[in-house]
Amino acid sequence: MNAVLEVSALTKQYDGFRAVDGLTFSLAEQTATALIGPNGSGKTTTLSMLAGLLRQSSGTIRFSGSGKDPRSAIGFLPQYPKFFPWMTAIEYMELAAGLSGLGGREVRTACEKTLGFVGLGEAGKKRIGGFSGGMKQRLGLAQAIIHRPALLLLDEPVSALDPAGRREVMEMLKELGESSTILYSTHILNDAEEMTDQLLFLRNGKLIEQGPLREVREKYGDSGYRVLFRDPEAAERFAGAAPWAGSADGSAVMISGEEVSMQELLRYASEHPEGITDIGRSSVRLEEIFMKVVEKP
Amino acid sequence: MKQFGLFLGKEWREQARSFKLVWVPLVFIFFGALEPLTYHFLPQILESVGNMPEGSEFTLPEMTGADVYASLTGQYQTVGLLVLVLAFMGSLSGERKSGTGTLLYVRPISYAAYYMSKWTAAVLLAAASLWLGYGMAATYIVQLYDDMPGFSDLILFLLVMAVWIIFVVTLTLTASAALPTGGAAGAALGILFIGMMIDGLVGTYWTWSPWKLQSYGLAYLMGGPDTGDLAGALAVTSVLIAVLVMCGILMARRNAAKARV
Numbered sequence: 335m336n337a338v339l340e341v342s343a344l345t346k347q348y349d350g351f352r353a354v355d356g357l358t359f360s361l362a363e364q365t366a367t368a369l370i371g372p373n374g375s376g377k378t379t380t381l382s383m384l385a386g387l388l389r390q391s392s393g394t395i396r397f398s399g400s401g402k403d404p405r406s407a408i409g410f411l412p413q414y415p416k417f418f419p420w421m422t423a424i425e426y427m428e429l430a431a432g433l434s435g436l437g438g439r440e441v442r443t444a445c446e447k448t449l450g451f452v453g454l455g456e457a458g459k460k461r462i463g464g465f466s467g468g469m470k471q472r473l474g475l476a477q478a479i480i481h482r483p484a485l486l487l488l489d490e491p492v493s494a495l496d497p498a499g500r501r502e503v504m505e506m507l508k509e510l511g512e513s514s515t516i517l518y519s520t521h522i523l524n525d526a527e528e529m530t531d532q533l534l535f536l537r538n539g540k541l542i543e544q545g546p547l548r549e550v551r552e553k554y555g556d557s558g559y560r561v562l563f564r565d566p567e568a569a570e571r572f573a574g575a576a577p578w579a580g581s582a583d584g585s586a587v588m589i590s591g592e593e594v595s596m597q598e599l600l601r602y603a604s605e606h607p608e609g610i611t612d613i614g615r616s617s618v619r620l621e622e623i624f625m626k627v628v629e630k631p
Numbered sequence: 632m633k634q635f636g637l638f639l640g641k642e643w644r645e646q647a648r649s650f651k652l653v654w655v656p657l658v659f660i661f662f663g664a665l666e667p668l669t670y671h672f673l674p675q676i677l678e679s680v681g682n683m684p685e686g687s688e689f690t691l692p693e694m695t696g697a698d699v700y701a702s703l704t705g706q707y708q709t710v711g712l713l714v715l716v717l718a719f720m721g722s723l724s725g726e727r728k729s730g731t732g733t734l735l736y737v738r739p740i741s742y743a744a745y746y747m748s749k750w751t752a753a754v755l756l757a758a759a760s761l762w763l764g765y766g767m768a769a770t771y772i773v774q775l776y777d778d779m780p781g782f783s784d785l786i787l788f789l790l791v792m793a794v795w796i797i798f799v800v801t802l803t804l805t806a807s808a809a810l811p812t813g814g815a816a817g818a819a820l821g822i823l824f825i826g827m828m829i830d831g832l833v834g835t836y837w838t839w840s841p842w843k844l845q846s847y848g849l850a851y852l853m854g855g856p857d858t859g860d861l862a863g864a865l866a867v868t869s870v871l872i873a874v875l876v877m878c879g880i881l882m883a884r885r886n887a888a889k890a891r892v
Contacts (some may be wrong), residue, residue, distance in 0.1 A: 353671060363789035366874075377693035378892055382892050385737045386737060387733065387736060387737055387887065387888060387890065387892060388888050389888060402739075405738055405739040406739045408737065410734070410737040412730070412733055412734070412892045413892070414730070415730075415733075415734060416729055416731045416733065416734070416891070417731060417734070418641075418645065418731050420644070420645060420649065421641075421644065425644070427638055429640075429641055430734065430738070432633065432634070432637040432794060433634060433637060433735065433740055434738050434739070435736040435738075435739065437633065474734075481834075489892070622688035
């Protein structure tokens, strides 16, 4: 896949403080990448540089495609998007669309369609000053996608939303991911787990880990299989397997490839067709990986 | 040009919905009405509230229409300038500080269009307010005073004053592009009032200065200015306005990085 964005040795230096330190990574077309790290790790600074708001101290940012202003191919949503409260949502969208290069009859249609997509179709004529935090977040997403950008940069896109709103926005982002490349920062690791092709871990401005989610999992976690036996005694046969925390009677076990071969398990299953009631892939949670990564020396 | 139109539309909407389009002209109109009325009815006002000793008597100078315009111009040079600086000091800095500018700056915008739209909206509002104020004064001067300046002299006076007001607005907007809102107000007011003080103290040594424009403008109402000096002052002011506009555009671009994210 082609890289939409290539970042090399990206650095942002303030007086006596390096907010971002030599980041190098690339984003492939139509992939979703989560930028993860503790507070103050440089996530917002990185996104601000990529969005063209901040000038980097050194390093390069290269967008693929045309040589025109790369900002026309970028949609940006800040963590706390601020709007002109005296404007209506449709007026704001028309301004955003016009400034992004859209023109003519397509503007009104695109604005109404996009507001509908983010669930603000009914609120188009209302002043933004009366919007709730969730509505503003949705409008922020709408203004970022109005021009169908090739690259979407989202800073904590769902942090201000309630669980239902978060779910809806995540679904929208998944849909957008089919046509755009997405780079988003988040503290909500469940969401990152759900919609991520690549992870970038930042700490103190440095990229300390990166890679596809699966590879990062393999590196930091003990992946295996969660097997639920009908007979607890059978479970005990698989020596070394730790009882699954969720099972009251100890009949569910977590089996890793190192402790028991899959062949042995399959043999047991063929000999006892009713002996295994459930089997599934189990993997370490991103939150655990996050803690391991940020704490690593 | 398309972006200029979009931004200008936004500025007009903002001026209308923040009621700036109403209160700024109202201040100028208020003083435009107050000044000729105050001077005309001053003897009666003093008599009713003056607590003058029995039998005391003093003579007030006979005011002409031009004198009232001069007095009104004095008001506009203090209160008027203060109102304009307060109205426009946050035009750019406010958008940076609040973060509303962030979602504009991440788009492929022309900072020239961005600045010039604010400049156009502010200049039109300020000049219209000034002219409405003088227009209001004229309606009373025509009725209450015998000696009214000629119409063509009045138009020339209004045009010269408009150039001065454009200078004031440009200075304020550029200060707002370069500095935070408080600093912009301080810088604009400081430059304007210190300039006036310096011009008042040692202004006889030079003739080409924006701070001379009001006296040259008023001279149209009182016999006619030295056109050579007026042309020089207008040229210097125009150059300063152009330089301030260019600085404003550059500072708006440079300071976009300071917008709250």
